[in-house]
Amino acid sequence: MKKIFNVLAVVVCAAVMVSCGSKVNEFGVSKGDKSKMDTLSYSYGVNFTNDMSQNVPEMKFDWNVLAESLEESMLSEVEYEADETNKAHLTVLEEFFTTKRPERIKKYMEEKNPVDSASSAMAFQQRSILAQMDIFESEEERKSVSEAYGYDLGARFRSARLPIQAYWFAQAIKEFSAGESKMASDEASNFLDTYFLNVMPRKNKEASEAWLAKMEKKSGVQKTESGLLYRIDREGDAAVKPTAQDVVKVNYEGKLRDGFVFDSSYERGEPVEFPLTGVIQGWTEGLQLVGQGGQITLWIPSDLAYGQGGAAGGMIGPNEALEFKVELLEVKSQPAPATPAEEVTEQKAE
Secondary structure, X not given: OXXXXXXXXXXXXXXXXXXXXXXXXXXXXXXXXOOOOOHHHHHHHHHHHHHHHHHOOOOOOOHHHHHHHHHHHHOOOOOHHHOHHHHHHHHHHHHHHHHHHHHHHHHHHHHHOOOOOOHHHHHHHHHHHHOOOOOOOOHHHHHHHHHHHHHHHHHHHHHHOOOOEHHHHHHHHHHHHOOOOOOOHHHHHHHHHHHHHHHHHHHHHHHHHHHHHHHHOOOOOEEOOOOOEEEEEEOOEOOOOOOOOOEEEEEEEEEOOOOOEEEEHHHHXXXXXXXXXXXXXXXXXXXXXXXXXXXXXEEEOHHHOOHHHOEHHHOEOXXXXXXXXXXXXXXXXXXXXXXXXHHHHHHHHO
């Protein structure tokens, strides 16, 4: 199920990088009810552990340490970028994955002296050889890297804002690695495929439509034929409004339905410029409704935003409606493209 969860990408990231009966933190993660298995969370744990075992077999983790560290991290209330504990773990991971691991693998493979062959066969041969290798040189190192990897993985899942139960994610890792899993790897993979390709998009679409219907009732909100909702918070100069071909300079803040700010030029401390032809449809349409110097709030249906694909590394899920507050600081009109007749005239003049 690598189209949903690519374990090799996680390794690289680590190197540099709806429950009941349980409190949900601000990221949507909960501890979980030990008496009732959460299939989504368990499937994640099974899929992760299986992919790691298959793709990086030399990483003989202490799976219990990794799982406990992941559970602790997932229940944290700290934003990923501000998590000092994770920063310390990332230092451990960076040294291990960028220096120690590649050096040890190179040395091990040179000793085994695999036969040079076609790339696909070579990759299979290397993986088979690496399955016999234990990358760690001491139990202390194994525990240290396992703890760091688990914590960073938990922090990344926490930031993804999925309805994960930390207990069942961690329990799946422990049980699958011990050969005692409640789900086979194929079963977990198929469940995740169905969830992300069918269940999650449907749930998000239903929730987004209900949310937009609620927003439409707010004072001053108007609706265009496309379904875009907007409110002019400050008119600006009505004589200077952008067209779809113009470049605009703006300050903005983007939120999910639950109020989570996923992007903000205010937080970065500087406005941004971009052509209205290069943004989502809701922005292209909405920014033409306000004058230079004005401010507009947009509530954008998913089909005018990122659609079923989502965006922002999964932070914006499939079929998610979005809210944006946008200040239009400047309109930089672009000259209309020359017609073929005008181009011929210009060439003759030259």
